[in-house]
Amino acid sequence: MSEHVVSAKTYIAVWLTLLVLTGVTAGVAFINLGPFNTIVALVIATFKALLVVLIFMHVKYTSEKMVKVVVVSAVFFLLLLLGLSLADYTTRLL
Amino acid sequence: MADSPIAVEHHNPALKHHFADMEQQREASSLGMWLFLATEIMFFGGMFCAYLIYRLWYFPDFGAASNSLDITLGAVNTAVLICSSLTVVMAVRAAQLGKRQQQVIYLALTLVLGLAFLGVKAVEWTSKFKEHHIPGPTFNFEGSIPSHPDQPVDQHHAQIFFSLYFAMTGMHALHMVIGVGIFSYLLYHAWKGTYTPEYYTPLENSGLYWHFVDIVWIYLFPLLYLIDRKK
Numbered sequence: 001m002s003e004h005v006v007s008a009k010t011y012i013a014v015w016l017t018l019l020v021l022t023g024v025t026a027g028v029a030f031i032n033l034g035p036f037n038t039i040v041a042l043v044i045a046t047f048k049a050l051l052v053v054l055i056f057m058h059v060k061y062t063s064e065k066m067v068k069v070v071v072v073s074a075v076f077f078l079l080l081l082l083g084l085s086l087a088d089y090t091t092r093l094l
Numbered sequence: 095m096a097d098s099p100i101a102v103e104h105h106n107p108a109l110k111h112h113f114a115d116m117e118q119q120r121e122a123s124s125l126g127m128w129l130f131l132a133t134e135i136m137f138f139g140g141m142f143c144a145y146l147i148y149r150l151w152y153f154p155d156f157g158a159a160s161n162s163l164d165i166t167l168g169a170v171n172t173a174v175l176i177c178s179s180l181t182v183v184m185a186v187r188a189a190q191l192g193k194r195q196q197q198v199i200y201l202a203l204t205l206v207l208g209l210a211f212l213g214v215k216a217v218e219w220t221s222k223f224k225e226h227h228i229p230g231p232t233f234n235f236e237g238s239i240p241s242h243p244d245q246p247v248d249q250h251h252a253q254i255f256f257s258l259y260f261a262m263t264g265m266h267a268l269h270m271v272i273g274v275g276i277f278s279y280l281l282y283h284a285w286k287g288t289y290t291p292e293y294y295t296p297l298e299n300s301g302l303y304w305h306f307v308d309i310v311w312i313y314l315f316p317l318l319y320l321i322d323r324k325k
Contacts, residue, residue, distance in 0.1 A: 032324040053309070075135070
Protein backbone atom coordinates (compact mmCIF):
# COMPACT_ATOMS: atom_id res chain seq x y z
CA MET A 1 0.00 0.00 0.00
CA SER A 2 1.84 3.08 -1.18
CA GLU A 3 -0.46 5.42 0.72
CA HIS A 4 0.87 4.00 4.01
CA VAL A 5 1.94 7.09 5.98
CA VAL A 6 5.25 6.44 7.73
CA SER A 7 5.81 8.37 10.95
CA ALA A 8 8.16 11.36 10.85
CA LYS A 9 10.08 9.73 13.73
CA THR A 10 10.99 6.74 11.55
CA TYR A 11 12.21 9.01 8.76
CA ILE A 12 14.35 11.07 11.14
CA ALA A 13 15.83 7.92 12.72
CA VAL A 14 16.80 6.63 9.26
CA TRP A 15 18.24 10.05 8.33
CA LEU A 16 20.39 10.15 11.51
CA THR A 17 21.59 6.57 10.93
CA LEU A 18 22.60 7.46 7.35
CA LEU A 19 24.53 10.53 8.55
CA VAL A 20 26.32 8.57 11.30
CA LEU A 21 27.26 5.79 8.84
CA THR A 22 28.68 8.39 6.43
CA GLY A 23 30.97 9.58 9.23
CA VAL A 24 31.87 5.98 10.15
CA THR A 25 32.75 5.00 6.58
CA ALA A 26 34.97 8.10 6.16
CA GLY A 27 36.66 7.46 9.52
CA VAL A 28 37.26 3.72 8.98
CA ALA A 29 39.01 4.45 5.67
CA PHE A 30 41.97 5.90 7.63
CA ILE A 31 42.40 2.76 9.77
CA ASN A 32 44.52 0.01 8.26
CA LEU A 33 42.36 -3.11 7.95
CA GLY A 34 44.24 -4.56 4.99
CA PRO A 35 41.86 -5.91 2.35
CA PHE A 36 38.94 -5.42 4.74
CA ASN A 37 38.93 -1.63 4.15
CA THR A 38 37.12 -2.17 0.85
CA ILE A 39 34.79 -4.79 2.30
CA VAL A 40 33.78 -2.61 5.28
CA ALA A 41 33.19 0.38 2.96
CA LEU A 42 30.95 -1.71 0.67
CA VAL A 43 29.03 -3.32 3.56
CA ILE A 44 28.29 0.12 5.06
CA ALA A 45 27.26 1.53 1.66
CA THR A 46 24.97 -1.46 1.04
CA PHE A 47 23.37 -1.12 4.48
CA LYS A 48 22.74 2.59 3.77
CA ALA A 49 21.28 1.79 0.34
CA LEU A 50 19.04 -0.85 1.93
CA LEU A 51 17.69 1.67 4.45
CA VAL A 52 16.92 4.14 1.65
CA VAL A 53 15.21 1.50 -0.52
CA LEU A 54 13.13 -0.07 2.26
CA ILE A 55 12.07 3.01 4.23
CA PHE A 56 12.50 6.14 2.07
CA MET A 57 11.41 4.39 -1.12
CA HIS A 58 8.60 2.56 0.72
CA VAL A 59 9.48 -0.92 -0.58
CA LYS A 60 8.99 -2.30 2.94
CA TYR A 61 5.43 -0.97 3.02
CA THR A 62 4.22 -1.68 -0.51
CA SER A 63 1.59 -4.38 -1.00
CA GLU A 64 2.46 -4.58 -4.71
CA LYS A 65 4.60 -7.72 -4.87
CA MET A 66 5.71 -6.94 -8.43
CA VAL A 67 7.67 -3.92 -7.12
CA LYS A 68 9.66 -6.26 -4.89
CA VAL A 69 10.20 -8.64 -7.80
CA VAL A 70 11.53 -5.75 -9.94
CA VAL A 71 13.88 -4.54 -7.18
CA VAL A 72 15.27 -8.00 -6.45
CA SER A 73 15.72 -8.89 -10.12
CA ALA A 74 17.41 -5.55 -10.90
CA VAL A 75 19.93 -6.18 -8.11
CA PHE A 76 20.33 -9.79 -9.25
CA PHE A 77 21.21 -8.74 -12.82
CA LEU A 78 23.61 -6.08 -11.54
CA LEU A 79 25.39 -8.69 -9.41
CA LEU A 80 25.42 -11.04 -12.41
CA LEU A 81 27.16 -8.32 -14.46
CA LEU A 82 29.69 -7.47 -11.76
CA GLY A 83 30.20 -11.01 -10.48
CA LEU A 84 30.76 -12.75 -13.81
CA SER A 85 32.95 -9.90 -15.15
CA LEU A 86 35.15 -10.03 -12.07
CA ALA A 87 35.24 -13.84 -12.12
CA ASP A 88 36.65 -13.54 -15.65
CA TYR A 89 39.15 -10.72 -15.13
CA THR A 90 40.48 -11.94 -11.78
CA THR A 91 41.25 -15.43 -13.10
CA ARG A 92 42.94 -14.46 -16.38
CA LEU A 93 46.61 -15.32 -16.62
CA LEU A 94 47.36 -12.78 -19.39
CA MET B 95 -21.90 5.81 -18.80
CA ALA B 96 -22.81 8.30 -16.12
CA ASP B 97 -25.71 6.05 -15.12
CA SER B 98 -23.43 3.06 -14.52
CA PRO B 99 -23.47 2.25 -10.78
CA ILE B 100 -19.70 1.60 -10.72
CA ALA B 101 -18.85 4.96 -12.26
CA VAL B 102 -21.13 6.79 -9.87
CA GLU B 103 -19.83 4.99 -6.79
CA HIS B 104 -16.19 6.11 -6.77
CA HIS B 105 -15.72 9.03 -9.00
CA ASN B 106 -12.36 10.56 -8.33
CA PRO B 107 -11.41 13.05 -11.07
CA ALA B 108 -7.81 11.76 -10.99
CA LEU B 109 -8.87 8.12 -11.60
CA LYS B 110 -8.29 7.02 -15.20
CA HIS B 111 -11.01 4.78 -16.63
CA HIS B 112 -8.75 1.77 -17.19
CA PHE B 113 -7.97 1.32 -13.48
CA ALA B 114 -10.34 -0.32 -11.00
CA ASP B 115 -9.56 2.11 -8.19
CA MET B 116 -7.07 4.71 -6.98
CA GLU B 117 -4.92 2.16 -5.18
CA GLN B 118 -4.46 0.07 -8.33
CA GLN B 119 -3.67 3.22 -10.31
CA ARG B 120 -1.07 4.32 -7.76
CA GLU B 121 0.61 0.91 -7.64
CA ALA B 122 0.71 0.61 -11.41
CA SER B 123 2.57 3.92 -11.72
CA SER B 124 4.95 3.02 -8.91
CA LEU B 125 5.71 -0.31 -10.63
CA GLY B 126 6.43 1.55 -13.87
CA MET B 127 8.79 3.89 -12.04
CA TRP B 128 10.64 0.93 -10.52
CA LEU B 129 11.04 -0.64 -13.98
CA PHE B 130 12.62 2.62 -15.15
CA LEU B 131 14.93 2.60 -12.12
CA ALA B 132 15.93 -0.99 -12.97
CA THR B 133 17.19 0.27 -16.35
CA GLU B 134 19.02 3.07 -14.51
CA ILE B 135 20.71 0.51 -12.25
CA MET B 136 22.03 -1.31 -15.32
CA PHE B 137 23.11 2.02 -16.88
CA PHE B 138 25.24 2.96 -13.88
CA GLY B 139 26.15 -0.73 -13.45
CA GLY B 140 28.21 -0.67 -16.65
CA MET B 141 30.35 2.16 -15.31
CA PHE B 142 30.68 0.51 -11.91
CA CYS B 143 31.82 -2.69 -13.64
CA ALA B 144 34.51 -0.85 -15.64
CA TYR B 145 35.58 0.90 -12.45
CA LEU B 146 35.89 -2.37 -10.47
CA ILE B 147 37.99 -4.09 -13.13
CA TYR B 148 40.44 -1.19 -13.52
CA ARG B 149 40.62 -0.71 -9.77
CA LEU B 150 41.57 -4.36 -9.39
CA TRP B 151 44.28 -4.06 -12.05
CA TYR B 152 45.74 -0.68 -11.06
CA PHE B 153 44.94 -0.54 -7.35
CA PRO B 154 48.13 1.35 -6.25
CA ASP B 155 47.70 4.07 -8.91
CA PHE B 156 43.97 4.31 -8.18
CA GLY B 157 44.83 4.78 -4.50
CA ALA B 158 47.21 7.64 -5.29
CA ALA B 159 44.71 9.34 -7.61
CA SER B 160 41.86 8.86 -5.12
CA ASN B 161 43.98 10.45 -2.37
CA SER B 162 44.11 13.67 -4.39
CA LEU B 163 40.32 14.07 -4.05
CA ASP B 164 39.01 16.23 -1.21
CA ILE B 165 37.51 13.79 1.31
CA THR B 166 35.84 16.60 3.32
CA LEU B 167 33.95 17.94 0.31
CA GLY B 168 32.97 14.39 -0.65
CA ALA B 169 31.65 13.63 2.84
CA VAL B 170 29.83 16.98 3.07
CA ASN B 171 28.16 16.29 -0.28
CA THR B 172 27.10 12.83 0.92
CA ALA B 173 25.50 14.45 3.98
CA VAL B 174 23.82 17.10 1.78
CA LEU B 175 22.25 14.39 -0.39
CA ILE B 176 21.11 12.38 2.64
CA CYS B 177 19.44 15.53 4.03
CA SER B 178 17.76 16.12 0.66
CA SER B 179 16.40 12.55 0.74
CA LEU B 180 14.86 13.35 4.14
CA THR B 181 13.22 16.53 2.81
CA VAL B 182 11.85 14.50 -0.14
CA VAL B 183 10.18 11.87 2.08
CA MET B 184 8.84 14.65 4.30
CA ALA B 185 7.38 16.40 1.23
CA VAL B 186 5.68 13.16 0.13
CA ARG B 187 4.40 12.67 3.68
CA ALA B 188 3.02 16.23 3.72
CA ALA B 189 1.15 15.44 0.49
CA GLN B 190 -0.23 12.21 2.02
CA LEU B 191 -1.49 14.24 4.97
CA GLY B 192 -2.81 17.04 2.75
CA LYS B 193 -0.53 19.75 4.14
CA ARG B 194 0.16 22.08 1.22
CA GLN B 195 2.40 24.56 3.03
CA GLN B 196 4.72 21.85 4.39
CA GLN B 197 4.91 20.30 0.90
CA VAL B 198 6.09 23.61 -0.52
CA ILE B 199 8.67 24.15 2.26
CA TYR B 200 10.15 20.65 1.98
CA LEU B 201 10.29 20.79 -1.82
CA ALA B 202 12.01 24.19 -1.68
CA LEU B 203 14.54 22.78 0.83
CA THR B 204 15.15 19.81 -1.49
CA LEU B 205 15.92 22.21 -4.34
CA VAL B 206 18.31 24.23 -2.16
CA LEU B 207 20.14 21.04 -1.07
CA GLY B 208 20.27 19.73 -4.64
CA LEU B 209 21.78 22.99 -5.85
CA ALA B 210 24.23 22.99 -2.91
CA PHE B 211 25.41 19.53 -3.98
CA LEU B 212 25.98 20.76 -7.54
CA GLY B 213 27.79 23.85 -6.20
CA VAL B 214 30.24 21.74 -4.18
CA LYS B 215 30.73 19.49 -7.20
CA ALA B 216 31.56 22.57 -9.33
CA VAL B 217 34.17 23.66 -6.77
CA GLU B 218 35.74 20.18 -6.81
CA TRP B 219 35.81 19.99 -10.61
CA THR B 220 37.30 23.49 -10.86
CA SER B 221 40.22 22.50 -8.64
CA LYS B 222 40.73 19.30 -10.65
CA PHE B 223 40.80 21.43 -13.80
CA LYS B 224 43.43 23.76 -12.33
CA GLU B 225 45.57 20.78 -11.23
CA HIS B 226 45.50 19.33 -14.79
CA HIS B 227 43.69 16.22 -13.55
CA ILE B 228 41.17 16.33 -16.42
CA PRO B 229 41.96 13.44 -18.82
CA GLY B 230 43.30 14.70 -22.14
CA PRO B 231 46.50 16.04 -23.75
CA THR B 232 47.31 18.34 -20.79
CA PHE B 233 46.74 15.64 -18.17
CA ASN B 234 49.49 15.58 -15.57
CA PHE B 235 49.43 13.75 -12.27
CA GLU B 236 52.42 14.03 -9.96
CA GLY B 237 52.45 11.71 -7.00
CA SER B 238 53.60 8.46 -5.50
CA ILE B 239 51.89 5.24 -4.47
CA PRO B 240 50.40 5.69 -0.94
CA SER B 241 51.96 2.52 0.54
CA HIS B 242 55.28 2.90 -1.39
CA PRO B 243 56.26 6.61 -1.35
CA ASP B 244 59.38 5.92 -3.47
CA GLN B 245 57.29 4.55 -6.36
CA PRO B 246 55.92 7.14 -8.85
CA VAL B 247 52.37 6.88 -10.18
CA ASP B 248 51.79 5.56 -13.69
CA GLN B 249 50.29 8.53 -15.61
CA HIS B 250 48.12 6.33 -17.84
CA HIS B 251 46.62 4.45 -14.93
CA ALA B 252 45.91 7.68 -13.05
CA GLN B 253 44.28 9.03 -16.19
CA ILE B 254 41.97 6.00 -16.30
CA PHE B 255 40.96 6.71 -12.70
CA PHE B 256 40.10 10.31 -13.54
CA SER B 257 38.25 9.28 -16.73
CA LEU B 258 36.06 7.02 -14.60
CA TYR B 259 35.78 9.70 -11.90
CA PHE B 260 34.50 12.30 -14.36
CA ALA B 261 32.26 9.85 -16.22
CA MET B 262 30.61 8.59 -13.02
CA THR B 263 30.34 11.86 -11.09
CA GLY B 264 29.41 13.60 -14.36
CA MET B 265 26.53 11.22 -15.13
CA HIS B 266 25.48 11.47 -11.49
CA ALA B 267 25.55 15.29 -11.65
CA LEU B 268 23.50 15.19 -14.88
CA HIS B 269 20.90 13.16 -12.99
CA MET B 270 20.98 15.79 -10.25
CA VAL B 271 20.43 18.60 -12.79
CA ILE B 272 17.44 16.70 -14.21
CA GLY B 273 16.22 16.12 -10.64
CA VAL B 274 16.43 19.85 -9.88
CA GLY B 275 14.32 20.49 -13.01
CA ILE B 276 11.72 17.90 -11.97
CA PHE B 277 11.55 19.26 -8.43
CA SER B 278 11.12 22.85 -9.67
CA TYR B 279 8.08 21.60 -11.60
CA LEU B 280 6.80 19.79 -8.49
CA LEU B 281 7.32 22.91 -6.37
CA TYR B 282 5.21 24.94 -8.80
CA HIS B 283 2.40 22.37 -8.69
CA ALA B 284 2.61 21.93 -4.92
CA TRP B 285 2.28 25.71 -4.64
CA LYS B 286 -0.85 25.56 -6.82
CA GLY B 287 -2.21 22.76 -4.61
CA THR B 288 -2.23 20.06 -7.32
CA TYR B 289 -1.21 17.25 -4.96
CA THR B 290 -3.77 15.90 -2.50
CA PRO B 291 -3.87 12.78 -0.27
CA GLU B 292 -5.82 11.10 -3.11
CA TYR B 293 -3.41 12.09 -5.87
CA TYR B 294 0.30 12.74 -5.38
CA THR B 295 1.77 10.22 -7.86
CA PRO B 296 4.21 12.69 -9.53
CA LEU B 297 5.60 13.55 -6.09
CA GLU B 298 5.95 9.89 -5.04
CA ASN B 299 7.61 8.81 -8.31
CA SER B 300 9.96 11.79 -8.52
CA GLY B 301 10.87 10.99 -4.92
CA LEU B 302 11.84 7.46 -6.00
CA TYR B 303 14.08 8.99 -8.69
CA TRP B 304 15.72 11.36 -6.20
CA HIS B 305 16.43 8.53 -3.73
CA PHE B 306 17.91 6.42 -6.52
CA VAL B 307 20.33 9.22 -7.39
CA ASP B 308 21.16 9.46 -3.67
CA ILE B 309 21.94 5.71 -3.57
CA VAL B 310 24.31 6.04 -6.55
CA TRP B 311 26.23 8.68 -4.60
CA ILE B 312 26.21 6.51 -1.45
CA TYR B 313 28.32 4.04 -3.50
CA LEU B 314 30.36 6.63 -5.41
CA PHE B 315 31.62 8.30 -2.24
CA PRO B 316 33.48 5.29 -0.72
CA LEU B 317 34.50 3.89 -4.12
CA LEU B 318 36.03 7.09 -5.51
CA TYR B 319 37.17 9.02 -2.42
CA LEU B 320 38.18 6.36 0.07
CA ILE B 321 40.66 4.12 -1.79
CA ASP B 322 43.84 3.34 0.13
CA ARG B 323 43.51 6.21 2.65
CA LYS B 324 44.99 4.18 5.53
CA LYS B 325 48.10 5.53 7.20
